[in-house]
Amino acid sequence: MSESENLSARWSRLMDRVQAKRATLGRPATAIVSQPDPRTIGSFARGRQLSAGNFLFAGHLIEAPDTGIWDIEPPDRPFAEALHGFGWLDDLAAAGDAFARARAQMWLREWIARYGQGRGPGWTADLTGRRLIRWISHAIFLLGGHDRDSAAAFYRSLAQQTAFLSRRWQAARPGLPRFEALTGLIYAGLSLEGMERHLDPAVRALARECDSQIDAAGGLPTRNPEELLEVFTLLTWAAVTLSEAGRSASHSHWSAIERIAPTLRTLRHADGGLARFHGGGRGLEGRLDAALANSGVRGRQPDGLSMGFARLSAGRTSVIVDAAPPPEGRPSVNAHASTLAFELTSGRRPLVVNCGSGRSFGQAWRRAGRATPSHSALVLAGRSSARLGTSGKTQDWLTDAPREVPIKMSKAPDGMRFEGGHDGYRRGHGLTHARTLDLAQDGRGLAGEDMLVCLDEADRRRFDKAMDKARLQGVPFDIRFHLHPDVDASVDMGGAAISLALRSGEIWIFRTDARIRMVLEPSVYLERTRLKPRATKQIVLSGRAMEYATRIRWSLAKAQSTPDAIRDVDEDALEPVTET
Numbered sequence: 001m002s003e004s005e006n007l008s009a010r011w012s013r014l015m016d017r018v019q020a021k022r023a024t025l026g027r028p029a030t031a032i033v034s035q036p037d038p039r040t041i042g043s044f045a046r047g048r049q050l051s052a053g054n055f056l057f058a059g060h061l062i063e064a065p066d067t068g069i070w071d072i073e074p075p076d077r078p079f080a081e082a083l084h085g086f087g088w089l090d091d092l093a094a095a096g097d098a099f100a101r102a103r104a105q106m107w108l109r110e111w112i113a114r115y116g117q118g119r120g121p122g123w124t125a126d127l128t129g130r131r132l133i134r135w136i137s138h139a140i141f142l143l144g145g146h147d148r149d150s151a152a153a154f155y156r157s158l159a160q161q162t163a164f165l166s167r168r169w170q171a172a173r174p175g176l177p178r179f180e181a182l183t184g185l186i187y188a189g190l191s192l193e194g195m196e197r198h199l200d201p202a203v204r205a206l207a208r209e210c211d212s213q214i215d216a217a218g219g220l221p222t223r224n225p226e227e228l229l230e231v232f233t234l235l236t237w238a239a240v241t242l243s244e245a246g247r248s249a250s251h252s253h254w255s256a257i258e259r260i261a262p263t264l265r266t267l268r269h270a271d272g273g274l275a276r277f278h279g280g281g282r283g284l285e286g287r288l289d290a291a292l293a294n295s296g297v298r299g300r301q302p303d304g305l306s307m308g309f310a311r312l313s314a315g316r317t318s319v320i321v322d323a324a325p326p327p328e329g330r331p332s333v334n335a336h337a338s339t340l341a342f343e344l345t346s347g348r349r350p351l352v353v354n355c356g357s358g359r360s361f362g363q364a365w366r367r368a369g370r371a372t373p374s375h376s377a378l379v380l381a382g383r384s385s386a387r388l389g390t391s392g393k394t395q396d397w398l399t400d401a402p403r404e405v406p407i408k409m410s411k412a413p414d415g416m417r418f419e420g421g422h423d424g425y426r427r428g429h430g431l432t433h434a435r436t437l438d439l440a441q442d443g444r445g446l447a448g449e450d451m452l453v454c455l456d457e458a459d460r461r462r463f464d465k466a467m468d469k470a471r472l473q474g475v476p477f478d479i480r481f482h483l484h485p486d487v488d489a490s491v492d493m494g495g496a497a498i499s500l501a502l503r504s505g506e507i508w509i510f511r512t513d514a515r516i517r518m519v520l521e522p523s524v525y526l527e528r529t530r531l532k533p534r535a536t537k538q539i540v541l542s543g544r545a546m547e548y549a550t551r552i553r554w555s556l557a558k559a560q561s562t563p564d565a566i567r568d569v570d571e572d573a574l575e576p577v578t579e580t
Helices: 003-023 044-051 077-084 089-095 098-115 125-137 139-143 148-171 176-191 196-213 225-244 251-266 287-295 330-334 363-370 457-469
Strands: 054-057 060-063 309-314 317-322 342-346 349-353 378-380 407-412 415-422 432-440 445-453 475-483 488-492 497-501 507-512 517-525 534-545 549-558
Touching: 003 148, 044 054, 044 089, 044 098, 054 077, 077 125, 089 098, 089 125, 089 139, 098 139, 098 148, 125 139, 125 148, 125 176, 139 148, 148 176, 148 196, 176 196, 176 225, 196 225, 196 251, 225 251, 225 287, 251 287, 309 415, 309 432, 317 415, 317 432, 378 432, 378 445, 445 475, 457 475, 475 517, 475 549, 488 517, 534 549
Parallel strands: none
Antiparallel strands: 054 060, 309 317, 317 342, 342 349, 349 475, 378 475, 407 415, 415 432, 432 445, 445 549, 475 534, 488 497, 497 507, 507 549, 517 534
16 A cells, blocks of 8 residues: 555544544434334344354354454454444344344443444444444344333434434445445434434435446446445435335436346346356345345346346356456456456356455455456466556556457357457457357357457567567467356366266266367365355366467357256255355
């Protein structure tokens, strides 16, 4: 981080502290005049784990059955933020028994006693907004059986946090953090007696954020599908809560909801999970369906293109492709070098995936997850199609990224066709990567073609220099197909094919040109709901570009013995320990 970034961050933290202290001088709220129904979706299993003293946040599990939640020493900042955001209240409320309620009430009282006077890491705009949403939504759960003094402390803290948020919401980063802050302020303005004056300014500010952050096609600058879902969820919560209180959301607010809903449907795989690109995961179980149902908006983008992604779907199969340049500048801080990477899901079973974000496993895994080799894409000379900055404030931003990513969606003779290309390797090697994907009309097969081609004389000169550097041995490339951990992969037909067995009973067969090397190699599947990366496998096609045009064909198709429809109702043998 540069010196100017350090100064800015320190100034922001100082102002948070000043305004948090100032907020304690305000007049407290005395009651909740309009409580919205809880719309958050918690996990019964996670609630029981919390009650038992198993604290799993941000990829860290701390087993401390005899330790209060605020006596735990957070191993890192994301863990502390998860604690102070109170998202875990959703899980305790989902458990809903007397012990879970007692835990929630005790930890709430302790937070007010320790941090309610403006102390601790929880006094940032986005965490305060997140916390207000949970406290107000679960007020009945939290106040049941409370004495008058505890209830007064609860209302006093709510008022203090609302006053703080009214002065500091603008300090939240544009995007999801600011949407969290403003939604929390709207909840407080609607629900708390004496806080009504904050409502109209928050509604107007949220409308401005919708206009500036949600583009005409319903996308975010970060191009992160899961972040888009979180923003959409907050917007639907705010709109429904306003409606229940006899108010209406602004035109900009509703227009943003109407733009985002079709985009999210396009980014959803056949199994209901989101495509995992640019730092996003599949989304919390049930959240996408609930948000779409609350919005009342139907349909998906008619051309299959959303937020720079292309979708092919037929039968029980969905294919989603990263079909645009990656984000630039500050929005690229968590973006991936994944241009033309794809994922494929068959029914309820992911088959071809990207490794995902490794943020919860530390900085090394985070950087590895952002690189092109961690995606189902072509990698030239072991390099990513975009690279990370090396110093100063841009060290986490993507640089040297593809600039031209032309694509075309069309009808194929027997299904749907995607054609795309990118120039991420053109400057270094004179080669443009082009990828064609044909999905059969019945969804039973995907035929692919990857090309490396020099487009003009300048490209041929660059390629010749690269060949000279390689002593005329060719420029090496790998085409990677990362497999979901539940896929059982084995080399078949004497090395001419790879069989992929899904838990549903489906068998898919991968084949390629005989002249290219095909192997199975180890890979990892990075998901923040696990304590460590999951081991899996990847298919790797390896070769060398020796000429101005190199073509590689491959196919992925269901075995003939696999029926068109399979009753896939088997549950996993063990439900994994998941994160709150």
